[in-house]
Amino acid sequence: MQLSPRQEQIIAIVKRSGPITSQQIAAELNLTRATLRPDLAILTMAGILEARPRVGYFLSSKPSQALVAEEIKKIRVGDIKGLPRVIRAGASVYEAIVSMFLEDVGTLMVVDDEGHLEGVVSRKDLLKAAIGGGDLQKMPVSVIMTRMPNIICTTPDEPVLAAARKIIEHEVDALPVVRPVNGQGKKLKVLGRITKTTITNLFVELGEGRS
């Protein structure tokens, strides 16, 4: 919302002294009520101020939900995705654990030699394997990973909101960002990842007005 300097002044006055009548606001600004009327109408319709007869104007407690939702819906996965963190399908569980610590990520994408998605392995999968008692150096990561077609994916064009919803509904920490490989059936190229950390980061940027 693009507020004029005068509208900002009105909000500041109402914040400080509300509930306050339009007459009192006009007096503070050395303006007539008629001059203020359009500004007050806009601020009220925008849901920033509320007016009550015989009481005056006060700051709306109802948040500007629709507008916030509108902004969030515009952001696409491609705008914020992180780099993919991958491991080859032939690697051992032990190698996956080491790579997870070295790269400090919670989820690794498992790929074939051409970089196509074969599976996803989470910290939880690795922890389960680690207390299972097998030889982690000999166990291939492909044994414990979630494999296609059970992997929940996203694409660069998908709204981040839809990706975040997938994370919550499917109770996963991360989604691979993929695109189909031309003329190769169901093969998917891994372009990046969206994680709960990516979303938390985006939340901070939105809250700081940076996104």
Added chain:
Amino acid sequence: MQLSPRQEQIIAIVKRSGPITSQQIAAELNLTRATLRPDLAILTMAGILEARPRVGYFLSSKPSQALVAEEIKKIRVGDIKGLPRVIRAGASVYEAIVSMFLEDVGTLMVVDDEGHLEGVVSRKDLLKAAIGGGDLQKMPVSVIMTRMPNIICTTPDEPVLAAARKIIEHEVDALPVVRPVNGQGKKLKVLGRITKTTITNLFVELGEGRS
């Protein structure tokens, strides 16, 4: 922002056919331009539509960042915190792993017999212990946990934005929500937790206009 049904219709038309003149919008809605003028003025001032002479109205590319940031800053930790997931300091690492799987959480708060915070243990801590080769049934969780005063905490009054920033800056998955225990020095009672999942959930709610 509380939009009227007609304002929603106008946005839909501009989304579909913009840039479009007010005359064309009026024709689509079977209204006069004069009737539409206040709606178009409000949508333009709210930063939702933009108008260019001899071109018409189109959806604004400039996001209403300030308003989104304003809304996000209002949300407090106490509004969205989840239930605390705790384990006693005397429990074994093995018990912590089992409890983590049973409760399906990424971080456990470690408490003394009176429920006061002693430490925090993450999936990463447990994975490190699990590949370390010790006897997990005999190793107390207090050996591997992060302990006070190194735990990053939050309080019910803190804005969620500040809590999310702590999660990102300190690279942790979860923050205990605490309050000091009256007259007991530095002791903290655990009231709940804020995690990357909580933030992702909140993001989805904001995007759906539900928060």
